[in-house]
Amino acid sequence: DTEVTQTPKHLVMGMTNKKSLKCEQHMGHRAMYWYKQKAKKPPELMFVYSYEKLSINESVPSRFSPECPNSSLLNLHLHALQPEDSALYLCASSQFRGYYEQYFGPGTRLTVT
Amino acid sequence: DQQVKQNSPSLSVQEGRISILNCDYTNSMFDYFLWYKKYPAEGPTFLISISSIKDKNEDGRFTVFLNKSAKHLSLHIVPSQPGDSAVYFCAASAPNFNKFYFGSGTKLNVKP
Numbered sequence: 090d091t092e093v094t095q096t097p098k099h100l101v102m103g104m105t106n107k108k109s110l111k112c113e114q115h116m117g118h119r120a121m122y123w124y125k126q127k128a129k130k131p132p133e134l135m136f137v138y139s140y141e142k143l144s145i146n147e148s149v150p151s152r153f154s155p156e157c158p159n160s161s162l163l164n165l166h167l168h169a170l171q172p173e174d175s176a177l178y179l180c181a182s183s184q185f186r187g188y189y190e191q192y193f194g195p196g197t198r199l200t201v202t
Numbered sequence: 203d204q205q206v207k208q209n210s211p212s213l214s215v216q217e218g219r220i221s222i223l224n225c226d227y228t229n230s231m232f233d234y235f236l237w238y239k240k241y242p243a244e245g246p247t248f249l250i251s252i253s254s255i256k257d258k259n260e261d262g263r264f265t266v267f268l269n270k271s272a273k274h275l276s277l278h279i280v281p282s283q284p285g286d287s288a289v290y291f292c293a294a295s296a297p298n299f300n301k302f303y304f305g306s307g308t309k310l311n312v313k314p
Contacts (some may be wrong), residue, residue, distance in 0.1 A: 093245070129211075131291060131304035132246065145300060179245050188295040189233040191302070193245030 093194035095180050101200045104170060110197045112163040112180030120186040121163040123155060124179040126196070132179055138163060139186040170201045204251050205229045206294050208305035215312050221279040223308050225292035228273065232294040236302065239264060240289045240296070248291075282312045 093114045102108050112121065120139050124132035137145035138157040152174075154166040163180055177196040183189040207226045215221045217292075233254035238246035244295065252259040252266045265278045265304050279286055289309045293302040 095245075097242065129307070131306050133207075134301050137300065181245070186300055188297075188299070188302070190236060190248045191253060193238075195243070195245045198243075 090119060093180055093182055093192050095178075095194035095197050097197060098202075099198045101202060102167065102170065103202055104172070105110045107166070107168045108168075109167065110165040110166075110178055110180075110199075112194055113161055114143070115161055116182060116192065116194070117160075117185075117193075118182035118184055119160060120189070122172040122181040122183075122191060123153075123163070123165050124193075126177045126179055136165075137186060145185060147185065167199075170199075172201050175200045204306070205232075205301075206303045206305040208292060211306070212309040212311070215282050215310065217248075217284055217312055217314050218281045221277075221282045221286065221290050221310055221312065223277040223279075223290050223292075223310065225275045225277075225305050226273060227275075227294050227303075229294070229296070229303075230273065231299070232303075233297070234274050234295050235266070235268065236293045237264075238291045238293065239286075240291065240307070246291060247303060257300045276313040279310075282310075283311050284314050286314045287311060 096111045110158040121136040126132045135149045136155045141157045156164040179196045180194040183191045227247045236251045237249040240246040268275045291307045292305045295302045
């Protein structure tokens with residue numbers, strides 16, 4: 090099983106809402122990632138978890154709050170987002186942190202109104 | 203400052219011919235490179251990798267070439283098929299970088 094799943098597929102939220110994105114993998118990978126991707130741009134790294142601990146935060150605003158409840162699950166909690174936060178949010182996992190191939194989920198298309 | 207660049211935003215190729223996608227990088231520390239393919243509304247899919255100890259890696263119809271002196275890599279797809287139509291990203295990393303740097307992508311259109 091080389092699948093990374095993400096829910097929901099699409100999310101529309103207002104600027105005062107609180108919502109969460111979910112990501113799951115069952116490949117036994119010990120590193121998990123959140124990326125943000127705008128149209129016609131490369132994926133932009135947001136957070137890296139290694140062994141369920143946050144190891145990289147790419148200076149992401151605090152309105153994005155990641156959480157790794159266990160080795161298979163990764164959440165991204167969203168609060169008070171701005172319209173410019175509208176993007177495709179991708180989750181990925183790899184065997185370990187570092188240069189191992191990353192397996193991506195299909196993404197959550199987020200629209201902030 | 204983008205450390206990995208894909209200077210061709212799009213490429214159109216006839217079915218059965220060769221597709222060549224190019225990628226340049228600026229950081230000489232990079233020693234591991236990946237190519238990903240992305241269909242609309244899907245996440246990127248890992249395609250092929252190469253480390254700097256090699257100058258070529260082949261997997262079926264896909265071959266990646268690495269020219270370290272020119273800081274250039276290319277992905278060759280032979281023969282190209284309509285199902286190869288997608289956006290292709292190259293990515294690079296190095297020991298202790300703990301992340302990959304992605305290029306901006308090249309949209310490949312393979313015409314039947």
